[in-house]
Amino acid sequence: MYNASVEFTAYYYFTNLRVHCTGMDGESVKGIIEDARLEDLSHYESCVQRIYELGGSLPNDAQEFVRMSGCQFLQLPIPPTNMHEILRKCLAAEQGAIVNWNKMCNLTIGKDPATYDIAKDILKEEIEHEAWFLELIYNRPSGHMRRKYPGERPHTRKHSRALDIC
Numbered sequence: 001m002y003n004a005s006v007e008f009t010a011y012y013y014f015t016n017l018r019v020h021c022t023g024m025d026g027e028s029v030k031g032i033i034e035d036a037r038l039e040d041l042s043h044y045e046s047c048v049q050r051i052y053e054l055g056g057s058l059p060n061d062a063q064e065f066v067r068m069s070g071c072q073f074l075q076l077p078i079p080p081t082n083m084h085e086i087l088r089k090c091l092a093a094e095q096g097a098i099v100n101w102n103k104m105c106n107l108t109i110g111k112d113p114a115t116y117d118i119a120k121d122i123l124k125e126e127i128e129h130e131a132w133f134l135e136l137i138y139n140r141p142s143g144h145m146r147r148k149y150p151g152e153r154p155h156t157r158k159h160s161r162a163l164d165i166c
Contacts, residue, residue, distance in 0.1 A: 001056060003100050004047035005069035007122075010040045010093050012066075013074040017089060020080045029083060029136065033090060036129040040097075043122045046159035050118055071096075084137070091133040097126040118159050 014037035021030045048058065059065045074093065077085030101123035108116040134140060 001047075001051055001058075002068060003104060003119075003122075004044055004051060004058070005065050006071060006097065006100055007040050007044035007047060009066050009069040009071045009074065010097065011037055011044060013071070013093060014040060014090070016076065017086050020076060021083065021086060022081045023083075025083045026081070029087065032132050032136065033086075036090065036094070036132070039125050039129070042160040043125070046118050046122065049160070050115055053114070087133055087137050091130065091137060094126055094130040094133060098123065098130060101126055121159060 014033055018030050018033040018037060021027070021033065051058065059068070074089070077089060101119050104119040105116060105123055108119060110116075
Protein backbone atom coordinates (compact mmCIF):
# COMPACT_ATOMS: atom_id res chain seq x y z
CA MET A 1 0.00 0.00 0.00
CA TYR A 2 2.90 2.34 0.79
CA ASN A 3 4.32 2.14 -2.74
CA ALA A 4 0.84 2.73 -4.20
CA SER A 5 0.55 5.94 -2.17
CA VAL A 6 4.01 7.03 -3.35
CA GLU A 7 3.10 6.43 -7.02
CA PHE A 8 -0.22 8.28 -6.61
CA THR A 9 1.57 11.23 -5.00
CA ALA A 10 4.30 11.20 -7.66
CA TYR A 11 1.66 11.34 -10.39
CA TYR A 12 0.15 14.44 -8.77
CA TYR A 13 3.56 16.00 -8.15
CA PHE A 14 4.76 15.49 -11.72
CA THR A 15 1.48 16.99 -12.95
CA ASN A 16 2.20 20.11 -10.91
CA LEU A 17 5.86 20.30 -11.94
CA ARG A 18 4.98 19.89 -15.62
CA VAL A 19 2.59 22.84 -15.45
CA HIS A 20 5.47 25.02 -14.25
CA CYS A 21 7.77 24.14 -17.15
CA THR A 22 7.71 27.39 -19.09
CA GLY A 23 9.58 28.98 -21.95
CA MET A 24 11.55 27.23 -24.65
CA ASP A 25 13.42 25.03 -22.16
CA GLY A 26 10.19 24.13 -20.42
CA GLU A 27 8.52 23.00 -23.61
CA SER A 28 11.28 20.50 -24.30
CA VAL A 29 11.10 19.09 -20.76
CA LYS A 30 7.30 18.79 -20.56
CA GLY A 31 7.24 15.70 -22.78
CA ILE A 32 9.75 13.83 -20.64
CA ILE A 33 7.94 14.72 -17.42
CA GLU A 34 4.70 13.65 -19.12
CA ASP A 35 6.16 10.22 -19.94
CA ALA A 36 7.26 9.72 -16.32
CA ARG A 37 3.98 11.12 -14.98
CA LEU A 38 1.74 8.81 -17.00
CA GLU A 39 3.90 5.81 -16.24
CA ASP A 40 3.64 6.62 -12.53
CA LEU A 41 -0.15 6.60 -12.93
CA SER A 42 0.16 3.15 -14.48
CA HIS A 43 2.38 2.07 -11.58
CA TYR A 44 -0.31 3.22 -9.14
CA GLU A 45 -2.99 1.32 -11.06
CA SER A 46 -0.81 -1.81 -11.05
CA CYS A 47 -0.43 -1.54 -7.27
CA VAL A 48 -4.16 -1.07 -6.69
CA GLN A 49 -5.04 -4.20 -8.58
CA ARG A 50 -2.53 -6.25 -6.57
CA ILE A 51 -3.65 -4.72 -3.24
CA TYR A 52 -7.20 -5.91 -3.87
CA GLU A 53 -6.02 -9.32 -5.13
CA LEU A 54 -4.27 -9.75 -1.78
CA GLY A 55 -7.44 -8.82 0.13
CA GLY A 56 -6.49 -5.26 0.95
CA SER A 57 -8.20 -2.00 0.11
CA LEU A 58 -7.42 1.68 -0.28
CA PRO A 59 -8.15 4.13 2.53
CA ASN A 60 -11.39 6.08 2.09
CA ASP A 61 -9.59 9.29 3.05
CA ALA A 62 -7.41 10.58 0.18
CA GLN A 63 -5.46 12.86 2.53
CA GLU A 64 -4.59 9.84 4.68
CA PHE A 65 -3.47 8.01 1.55
CA VAL A 66 -1.17 10.88 0.48
CA ARG A 67 0.20 11.23 4.04
CA MET A 68 1.01 7.51 3.97
CA SER A 69 3.48 8.21 1.14
CA GLY A 70 5.68 10.31 3.41
CA CYS A 71 6.30 12.62 0.43
CA GLN A 72 6.07 15.94 2.28
CA PHE A 73 9.29 17.08 0.58
CA LEU A 74 7.55 17.41 -2.79
CA GLN A 75 7.28 21.17 -3.04
CA LEU A 76 7.64 23.44 -6.04
CA PRO A 77 11.04 25.11 -6.35
CA ILE A 78 11.47 28.82 -5.73
CA PRO A 79 10.81 30.36 -8.17
CA PRO A 80 8.37 27.66 -9.31
CA THR A 81 9.51 27.88 -12.96
CA ASN A 82 13.20 27.22 -12.26
CA MET A 83 13.84 24.47 -14.80
CA HIS A 84 17.07 23.20 -13.24
CA GLU A 85 15.37 22.81 -9.87
CA ILE A 86 12.30 21.18 -11.42
CA LEU A 87 14.59 18.60 -13.01
CA ARG A 88 16.42 18.04 -9.71
CA LYS A 89 13.10 17.44 -7.97
CA CYS A 90 12.06 14.98 -10.68
CA LEU A 91 15.36 13.16 -10.24
CA ALA A 92 14.93 13.01 -6.45
CA ALA A 93 11.43 11.57 -6.86
CA GLU A 94 12.70 8.88 -9.25
CA GLN A 95 15.61 7.98 -7.01
CA GLY A 96 13.24 7.56 -4.07
CA ALA A 97 11.02 5.31 -6.19
CA ILE A 98 14.02 3.18 -7.14
CA VAL A 99 14.84 2.62 -3.47
CA ASN A 100 11.19 1.72 -2.69
CA TRP A 101 10.76 -0.70 -5.59
CA ASN A 102 14.14 -2.31 -5.00
CA LYS A 103 13.04 -3.03 -1.43
CA MET A 104 9.79 -4.53 -2.71
CA CYS A 105 11.70 -6.74 -5.15
CA ASN A 106 13.96 -7.96 -2.35
CA LEU A 107 10.96 -8.67 -0.10
CA THR A 108 9.00 -10.64 -2.68
CA ILE A 109 11.58 -12.51 -4.77
CA GLY A 110 11.01 -16.21 -4.36
CA LYS A 111 8.00 -15.59 -2.08
CA ASP A 112 5.30 -13.81 -4.08
CA PRO A 113 5.91 -14.14 -7.82
CA ALA A 114 2.96 -11.92 -8.86
CA THR A 115 4.00 -8.99 -6.66
CA TYR A 116 7.64 -9.48 -7.61
CA ASP A 117 6.75 -9.36 -11.32
CA ILE A 118 4.97 -6.02 -10.86
CA ALA A 119 7.74 -4.60 -8.66
CA LYS A 120 10.59 -5.56 -11.02
CA ASP A 121 8.76 -4.08 -14.03
CA ILE A 122 8.01 -0.83 -12.19
CA LEU A 123 11.64 -0.71 -10.98
CA LYS A 124 12.85 -1.00 -14.58
CA GLU A 125 10.75 1.98 -15.66
CA GLU A 126 11.81 4.03 -12.63
CA ILE A 127 15.46 3.38 -13.50
CA GLU A 128 14.76 4.61 -17.04
CA HIS A 129 13.09 7.74 -15.66
CA GLU A 130 16.12 8.41 -13.47
CA ALA A 131 18.39 8.16 -16.53
CA TRP A 132 16.24 10.71 -18.41
CA PHE A 133 16.59 13.29 -15.66
CA LEU A 134 20.30 12.60 -15.13
CA GLU A 135 20.78 13.23 -18.85
CA LEU A 136 18.94 16.55 -18.70
CA ILE A 137 20.67 17.78 -15.55
CA TYR A 138 24.22 16.67 -16.30
CA ASN A 139 24.22 16.59 -20.12
CA ARG A 140 25.33 12.99 -20.09
CA PRO A 141 24.22 10.30 -22.51
CA SER A 142 21.47 8.06 -21.19
CA GLY A 143 20.42 6.00 -24.16
CA HIS A 144 17.01 7.59 -23.64
CA MET A 145 14.68 7.40 -26.55
CA ARG A 146 11.31 9.09 -26.27
CA ARG A 147 8.39 6.77 -25.86
CA LYS A 148 6.33 6.16 -28.99
CA TYR A 149 3.40 7.85 -27.25
CA PRO A 150 2.81 9.33 -23.78
CA GLY A 151 2.12 6.62 -21.23
CA GLU A 152 3.56 3.82 -23.36
CA ARG A 153 4.98 2.02 -20.27
CA PRO A 154 6.96 -0.69 -22.07
CA HIS A 155 7.55 -2.82 -18.96
CA THR A 156 4.34 -2.39 -16.93
CA ARG A 157 1.76 -2.41 -19.73
CA LYS A 158 0.75 -5.95 -18.81
CA HIS A 159 -0.11 -4.92 -15.23
CA SER A 160 -2.39 -1.94 -15.91
CA ARG A 161 -4.80 -1.16 -18.70
CA ALA A 162 -5.64 2.29 -17.31
CA LEU A 163 -3.87 4.13 -20.13
CA ASP A 164 -4.65 1.82 -23.03
CA ILE A 165 -5.75 3.62 -26.15
CA CYS A 166 -9.02 2.32 -27.53
